[in-house]
Structures are given as structure tokens and as C-alpha cells.
Amino acid sequence: MLNPSARYFIPDPSTWPITGSIALLCMASGAASWFNGWSPGKFILFLGVAILAYMIVGWFHTVAHESESGQYNKQVDVSFRWGMSWFIFSEVMFFAAFFGALFYMRVLSVPWLGDLEHKLLWPDFNATWPATGPGIKDPFTPMGAWGIPAFNTLLLLSSGVTVTLAHWALIRNDRNKLIAWMFATIGLGLLFLACQIYEYGHAYSELNLKLTTGAYGSTFFMLTGFHGFHVTIGCIMLTSILFRCVAGHFKPDHHFGFEGVAWYWHFVDVVWLGLFIFVYWI
Amino acid sequence: MEAAHAHHGHGDHAHHPYGIMRWITTTNHKDIGTLYLVFSLTMFFIGGLLAMGIRLELLEPGMQFWRPEFFNQLTSMHGLIMVFGAIMPAFVGFANWQVPMMIGAPDMAFARMNNWSFWLLPVGATLLVASFFVPGGATAAGWTIYAPLSTQMGPGMDLAIFALHIMGASSIMGSINIITTILNMRAPGMTLMKMPLFVWTWLITAYLLIAVMPVLAGAVTMLLTDRHFGTNFFNAAGGGDPVLFQHVFWFFGHPEVYIMILPGFGIVSQVVPTFSRKPLFGYSSMVYATASIAILSFIVWAHHMFTVGMPAVAQLFFMYATMLIAVPTGVKVFNWIATMWKGSLTFETPMLFACGFIFVFSMGGFTGLVLAITPVDIQLQDTYYVVAHFHYVLVAGSLFALFAGVYFWIPKWTGHMYDELLGKWHFWLSMIFFNITFFPMHFTGLAGLPRRVPDYNMQFADFNFISSIGSFGFGLSQLILVYVVVKCIRGAGEKVSDKVWEGAHGLEWTLPSPPPYHTFETPPVVK
Numbered sequence: 173m174l175n176p177s178a179r180y181f182i183p184d185p186s187t188w189p190i191t192g193s194i195a196l197l198c199m200a201s202g203a204a205s206w207f208n209g210w211s212p213g214k215f216i217l218f219l220g221v222a223i224l225a226y227m228i229v230g231w232f233h234t235v236a237h238e239s240e241s242g243q244y245n246k247q248v249d250v251s252f253r254w255g256m257s258w259f260i261f262s263e264v265m266f267f268a269a270f271f272g273a274l275f276y277m278r279v280l281s282v283p284w285l286g287d288l289e290h291k292l293l294w295p296d297f298n299a300t301w302p303a304t305g306p307g308i309k310d311p312f313t314p315m316g317a318w319g320i321p322a323f324n325t326l327l328l329l330s331s332g333v334t335v336t337l338a339h340w341a342l343i344r345n346d347r348n349k350l351i352a353w354m355f356a357t358i359g360l361g362l363l364f365l366a367c368q369i370y371e372y373g374h375a376y377s378e379l380n381l382k383l384t385t386g387a388y389g390s391t392f393f394m395l396t397g398f399h400g401f402h403v404t405i406g407c408i409m410l411t412s413i414l415f416r417c418v419a420g421h422f423k424p425d426h427h428f429g430f431e432g433v434a435w436y437w438h439f440v441d442v443v444w445l446g447l448f449i450f451v452y453w454i
Numbered sequence: 455m456e457a458a459h460a461h462h463g464h465g466d467h468a469h470h471p472y473g474i475m476r477w478i479t480t481t482n483h484k485d486i487g488t489l490y491l492v493f494s495l496t497m498f499f500i501g502g503l504l505a506m507g508i509r510l511e512l513l514e515p516g517m518q519f520w521r522p523e524f525f526n527q528l529t530s531m532h533g534l535i536m537v538f539g540a541i542m543p544a545f546v547g548f549a550n551w552q553v554p555m556m557i558g559a560p561d562m563a564f565a566r567m568n569n570w571s572f573w574l575l576p577v578g579a580t581l582l583v584a585s586f587f588v589p590g591g592a593t594a595a596g597w598t599i600y601a602p603l604s605t606q607m608g609p610g611m612d613l614a615i616f617a618l619h620i621m622g623a624s625s626i627m628g629s630i631n632i633i634t635t636i637l638n639m640r641a642p643g644m645t646l647m648k649m650p651l652f653v654w655t656w657l658i659t660a661y662l663l664i665a666v667m668p669v670l671a672g673a674v675t676m677l678l679t680d681r682h683f684g685t686n687f688f689n690a691a692g693g694g695d696p697v698l699f700q701h702v703f704w705f706f707g708h709p710e711v712y713i714m715i716l717p718g719f720g721i722v723s724q725v726v727p728t729f730s731r732k733p734l735f736g737y738s739s740m741v742y743a744t745a746s747i748a749i750l751s752f753i754v755w756a757h758h759m760f761t762v763g764m765p766a767v768a769q770l771f772f773m774y775a776t777m778l779i780a781v782p783t784g785v786k787v788f789n790w791i792a793t794m795w796k797g798s799l800t801f802e803t804p805m806l807f808a809c810g811f812i813f814v815f816s817m818g819g820f821t822g823l824v825l826a827i828t829p830v831d832i833q834l835q836d837t838y839y840v841v842a843h844f845h846y847v848l849v850a851g852s853l854f855a856l857f858a859g860v861y862f863w864i865p866k867w868t869g870h871m872y873d874e875l876l877g878k879w880h881f882w883l884s885m886i887f888f889n890i891t892f893f894p895m896h897f898t899g900l901a902g903l904p905r906r907v908p909d910y911n912m913q914f915a916d917f918n919f920i921s922s923i924g925s926f927g928f929g930l931s932q933l934i935l936v937y938v939v940v941k942c943i944r945g946a947g948e949k950v951s952d953k954v955w956e957g958a959h960g961l962e963w964t965l966p967s968p969p970p971y972h973t974f975e976t977p978p979v980v981k
Binding site: 180182183184185186187188189190192193196197200201203204205207208231247250251254255258259261262263265266267268269270272273276277280281282284285303304305306307308382383384386387388389390393394 | 469470471475476478479480481482559560561563564565566567569570573574576577580581584608609612613616617619620626629630631633634637638639664665666667668669671672673675676678679681682683684685686687689690691692693694695697698701702705972975
């Protein structure tokens with residue numbers, strides 16, 4: 173064995189990146205034409221999504237193979253840790269943009285619309301949160317915090333515990349417990365998603381709360397929607413890790429694929445806490 | 455020996471497909487750096503062509519060539535293409551070529567993702583250029599795509615939104631790669647405070663990119679849902695606010711302008727010591743100044759929006775915070791000058807561009823200080839004074855630094871010296887025509903000529919005529935660069951030594967010129 177830092181790993185030339193680029197070209201052009209009323213655009217969009225899915229599966233398969241065949245040394249492992257940390261930081265900033273929009277509306281733009289000079293324009297507008305804005309008269313009921321959302325908080329926090337238990341099992345090389353706790357984590361994640369789908373249905377059918385319901389509807393659905401999208405991604409990631417666990421991948425001292433997904437899952441968890449406090453609760 | 459041989463069996467040789475597939479599938483930082491630079495040069499000429507279209511219309515008063523909405527498409531797309539297609543990818547190209555060689559790494563940390571970072575750019579560029587040909591044409595809302603203009607336009611706007619998403623993803627992946635490479639792939643002994651300043655500036659730039667590109671993605675996503683799915687982020691009737699877009703956009707946009715200049719500072723900090731034959735004056739203060747600029751860049755964004763109406767205390771805060779940036783920037787300028795002080799100076803083309811950079815960039819910095827003063831800015835908002843200011847820092851700043859970098863490193867990359875006489879012509883013509891183009895804009899701006907308007911009052915005719923002539927000259931001068939670069943790549947020009955420049959220091963100058971396909975597979979030891 174050479175000194176680990178004396179031999180670097182450089183992957184062979186690969187066609188996965190260009191496949192991903194073609195996928196994104198299809199997705200962007202398909203979506204742009206579909207959104208502007210050319211309905212065949214949606215087939216181009218779905219084609220792009222399919223190509224992207226194929227690319228992601230293939231690319232990560234290659235990565236898993238390289239890892240399991242022992243090509244990744246300690247330095248590559250550290251690189252993955254840095255890379256995942258910075259990726260999660262970029263995701264934090266993406267959510268920060270939407271939280272920023274929420275705070276701006278709640279603290280600034282909605283109160284401004286209800287101030288003295290705007291009273292002339294919109295005498296009936298009541299600028300207390302949750303608000304739709306003066307131009308949208310459709311009445312709605314805001315989403316309460318202590319029903320499904322509180323239960324969802326419990327689900328996600330427990331899933332953070334189960335993924336850690338799975339991690340401990342992996343470190344002890346207790347494969348049965350590892351797989352069981354991974355199952356539990358994915359189950360909790362899927363249950364969360366099911367609850368959220370029910371909640372959306374409830375909002376649309378009974379609360380008259382829609383994406384188009386002014387400031388409140390926009391921020392509510394965009395924040396929880398992007399979070400739900402990230403939970404979905406997280407579940408897919410966890411499932412692929414579960415398959416790898418079942419296939420006997422990972423060692424007690426070499427399993428960053430697992431850890432990276434666990435980090436991501438905790439990140440999704442923390443974002444939810446922000447949502448629960450600022451979107452649902454106060 | 456046995457082990458060393460087995461090691462060579464895997465990654466040491468130039469083992470790659472040939473022809474077009476080499477470039478499509480490559481995981482080599484030098485190949486990818488070349489792709490970035492060729493792409494950015496191409497986009498530079500497309501963006502330049504749009505600029506020529508703008509200046510053609512403004513050659514004389516009255517409407518000559520374009521419909522007003524097409525003129526606005528030209529200005530918007532000129533900005534988007536130059537920022538996201540030309541300047542940013544060019545700096546990433548430099549990072550790809552230089553960072554591994556400067557820190558003694560064999561390649562980038564994520565060599566395969568590096569390929570995707572590049573190959574997303576042609577996708578974004580295709581969407582942008584294609585948007586000219588969809589119904590309603592390209593976006594005409596300016597490169598800042600302010601709501602509510604941008605919530606109203608046709609499909610071209612959606613293509614621009616998706617292009618920004620994709621190019622943003624490219625930037626984020628590229629930055630994660632660069633930052634990880636710098637933090638984890640340095641040769642033994644290459645401590646952080648021994649890194650070349652170009653590497654330092656890129657480390658900080660990559661951090662800025664990862665922090666703000668997702669915010670831009672958020673902003674354009676809100677735009678997209680406002681346009682097509684009935685959200686009300688930027689619609690006052692729905693409780694939102696068009697000004698919200700400006701806040702989110704400039705939270706990205708102001709760090710973005712430092713993203714486009716900090717690596718330029720890095721290049722100049724490599725060039726000036728080389729041709730002064732002295733070490734860089736105040737290395738650590740340069741590092742701290744760069745970091746200070748980056749931190750301050752997050753708390754000055756509203757100086758782009760003084761006219762939208764905000765509390766006086768906010769105006770004062772953003773004014774003073776903006777002025778504070780002049781301090782670390784001044785530290786840098788004085789350090790460059792102190793490096794030259796009593797140096798054994800020669801003025802080859804890279805040094806000419808670096809000196810030109812220091813002089814003209816400082817002028818752009820001063821007009822920036824003028825614009826930071828809130829009451830003055832309220833007078834000058836959206837006039838040609840602003841256009842003059844940001845072209846002084848972006849063209850004579852970022853672009854001249856890029857030119858300095860090209861002339862500085864192309865002998866290393868190709869193994870052949872560029873044509874010094876043509877390089878000098880390129881510098882002097884660029885410098886003179888640049889000032890002919892943009893200096894008069896200070897006067898027209900102070901006199902009240904608004905930007906992004908295809909026609910103007912007779913009183914501005916002479917200055918606009920001068921600007922247009924200057925811009926055509928500037929555009930044509932850039933063909934010299936293409937000729938010089940192509941000559942170098944084709945192997946004309948004398949062979950250069952490993953060190954290339956007498957005063958050169960750093961790991962990249964210990965490698966052969968041109969460097970082999972894979973370098974530093976066994977890390978060098980830095981003392």
C-alpha cells in the first residue's frame with residue numbers, strides 16, 4: 173500500500189455529465205414551451221426528467237462501484253465531506269431566499285399595504301398576518317400548527333433519531349439493525365410525505381387555501397413545497413442507501429455515502445423546524 | 455519500484471478518447487480549463503456583437519436600425535451573456551488550469567463533476583441565444599430582470615430564467631469543486647498562508663458563489679411561479695412587492711460583482727510581482743483585504759436601490775457600508791504599487807494589462823464611491839454615469855485582468871511565446887478605445903442621459919458619436935487577441951523555458967512548458 177496521499181484518484185472520462193446536460197436542455201426547453209401554451213412541451217419535459225433519472229442512477233452506480241472496489245482513499249473521503257458540506261450550505265442559502273421573502277412580506281410589504289396612505293386605495297384591507305393582500309378578496313382559513321404539522325414535526329425528528337441509530341449499527345457492523353433502522357427512517361419519511369399530501373388536499377378542498385391565495389398562499393406552498401420536494405429527494409437517497417446496505421456495501425470505517433445522506437436528512441429536518449415555527453406556528 | 459509501476463498503469467498516461475469525445479467526456483482539469491476559456495471567448499464575441507448593435511443604434515439620435523423593444527433585448531442580453539457567459543466562465547477556466555498546478559494537486563477534487571460544471575454552460579448559452587428566436591424575442595427587462603417587467607414578458611423570459619438556473623447550478627458545482635480542491639488537495643507544506651494569491655482570491659470567490667447563486671435561483675424561481683402559477687411574491691395586490699425582487703436579486707447581485715473582480719485581483723497579484731522582480735508587498739494584508747471585501751459585499755446590496763424609497767437610516771447604513779469597501783480595495787491598490795516601488799520593472803503585455811488594470815479600475819472605483827453617496831446616486835440612478843462606472847470596473851477591471859492572465863500563462867499552457875508586438879498593440883488599442891468609448895459616458899450621465907433608451911436628445915449627439923466609434927474600435931481590437939491565441943496554440947512563436955518569465959515564482963513554473971497531461975501525481979513538497 174502506498175502512502176495514501178501519494179496516489180490520487182482521478183476518474184476515467186465519462187459520458188454521464190453530457191447525458192445530464194442533454195436532460196436539462198430537454199427539461200428547460202420543454203417546460204418553457206409547455207408553460208407558454210404549447211402542450212407537447214410537457215413530453216419533452218418528461219423525456220428530460222427520464223434522461224436525468226437515468227443519468228443520476230448511472231452516475232451514482234459508477235460512484236458506488238468505484239467506492240466498493242477500493243479506489244477511494246482517505247483524501248477522496250475528505251473531499252466528499254467538504255463537497256457535501258458546501259452543497260448543503262448552498263441548499264441553506266436557497267431556502268434562505270424563500271424565508272427572506274416570507275419575512276419581508278410579513279414584516280414590511282403587508283403592513284405597508286395597510287398603512288395610512290394605502291387606506292385611500294384599499295379602505296377594507298386588514299393588514300394582519302396571515303394576509304392575502306388587498307387585491308384578493310377570496311376568504312381562506314390559515315393552516316393551524318397543532319394538527320398534522322405538529323405530528324409531522326414528530327415524524328421528522330424521530331426519523332433523525334432512527335437514521336442515527338442506523339449509523340451506530342453500521343459502525344458496530346450490526347447489519348440487521350442497520351437495515352431495520354433504515355427501513356424505519358424511510359417509513360417515517362414516506363409517512364411525512366403522505367401527511368403533507370393529505371394536508372395540501374385539505375387546504376385546497378376545505379380551507380380554500382391555494383397557491384394563488386396571495387402572500388400567505390405563495391409563501392406557505394412554496395416553502396412547504398420545496399421542503400417536501402427535498403424530503404422526497406431525501407427518501408430516494410435513503411432508499412438507494414438501503415439497497416446498498418442490503419447488497420453488503422459500506423464498512424464500519426468507510427461509509428461516507430451513508431453519512432452524506434444522513435447529513436442531508438438532518439438538514440431537511442432543520443429546515444422543517446424553521447418552517448414549523450415561522451410558517452405554521454407564529 | 456514495483457508499486458510505482460502499478461500506479462503508473464492506471465492514471466499517469468494521457469489515456470483518453472480522441473476527437474470530439476475527448477472534449478465531451480474529459481475529466482482532466484487542463485482540458486476542462488481550455489473548454490471554459492474557449493467557451494467564454496466565444497460568448498465574449500457574441501456579447502460584443504450585441505454591444506455593437508447597441509452602439510450602432512446610438513451612433514446618432516433618432517431611430518435608425520432597431521425597434522425600441524429589440525434595442526432593450528440587445529442591452530439585456532448583452533449584460534446576461536457577458537456576465538454569465540463571458541466573465542464568470544473565463545475566471546473558472548483560469549481556476550481549472552491554474553489552481554491544481556499552483557497548489558501541487560494532480561487535478562480538481564471532483565474531476566467528473568468538473569466536466570458537468572462546464573457542459574451545463576453550453577446548455578444555458580443555447581437557451582439564452584435561442585430566446586431571440588421565440589415569439590416576443592429575448593428578455594428585454596435588463597440583465598437585472600426586475601419585476602414587474604419580468605413577470606409580464608413572453609417565453610424569452612422563461613428561457614432566460616431556466617438559463618440562469620442552469621448556469622447557476624454550473625457555478626455552484628464549479629465552486630464546490632474549487633473550494634474542496636483548495637482545502638483538501640494542497641501539496642504537503644503548502645499551508646494556506648503560502649498559497650499564491652490567485653488561489654486565495656478563488657477560495658473566497660468560490661465561497662461567495664456558493665452563498666449567493668442559490669439566492670438567485672430562489673429569486674428567478676419566484677419569478678417563474680409568479681409568471682405561471684399564480685403566486686404573488688412580486689404583486690402588491692397579492693400582498694407581495696416588486697421591490698422584494700430587487701432585494702433578493704441584489705443580495706445575489708452585489709456579491710456577484712465581487713465574484714467577477716476578486717479572481718482578477720488574484721491574477722494581477724501574480725503578474726505585478728513577476729514583472730517587478732520582487733515578492734508581493736503585504737501578502738497577508740492582501741488576503742485579509744480580499745476576505746473583508748467578501749464579507750462587506752453581503753451588507754451593501756441596497757445601494758443599487760436608493761431610489762426605490764427606504765428609511766433614511768437604511769440609506770445611511772448602506773451608504774457607509776459601501777464606502778467602507780474602498781478601504782480594503784485601497785489596501786490592494788497601494789500594495790500593488792508598493793510591489794512595483796523600486797522593482798526592476800519590465801513591461802511585457804501581461805504587465806501592461808496589469809498596470810492598465812490598476813489605473814483604470816481605480817477610476818471605476820472612484821466613480822463607485824461617488825455613486826455610493828445616496829443623494830448623488832438618486833440623481834445618477836439609471837444614467838450613463840452608472841454605465842460608465844460598471845464598465846470601468848468590469849471591462850477595464852475584470853476583462854483587462856483576464857487579458858493579463860491570458861498573456862501571462864499562455865506560454866506555459868502552449869509552450870510557445872505569444873507575439874509580443876501584437877500583444878502590445880492589443881493592449882494599447884484596447885486601452886485607448888476603451889476610454890474613448892466609456893469616458894464620455896461620465897459626461898452624458900452627469901448631464902442626465904438615461905440608460906436603456908434607444909434614442910436621445912440632440913445635446914448628447916457628439917458624446918454618443920464618440921462612444922460608438924470607440925466601441926467599434928474596441929470590438930475590432932479584440933480580433934488581435936484571437937489571432938495571438940490561435941498562433942500560440944498552433945505552435946508559432948519561440949519555445950519557452952519551464953520558468954517562462956525571469957521573475958516567475960510558484961509551482962506551475964517548475965513544470966515543463968507545456969505541462970504534461972497529468973501533473974503532480976506525486977505531490978511536490980513545498981518548503
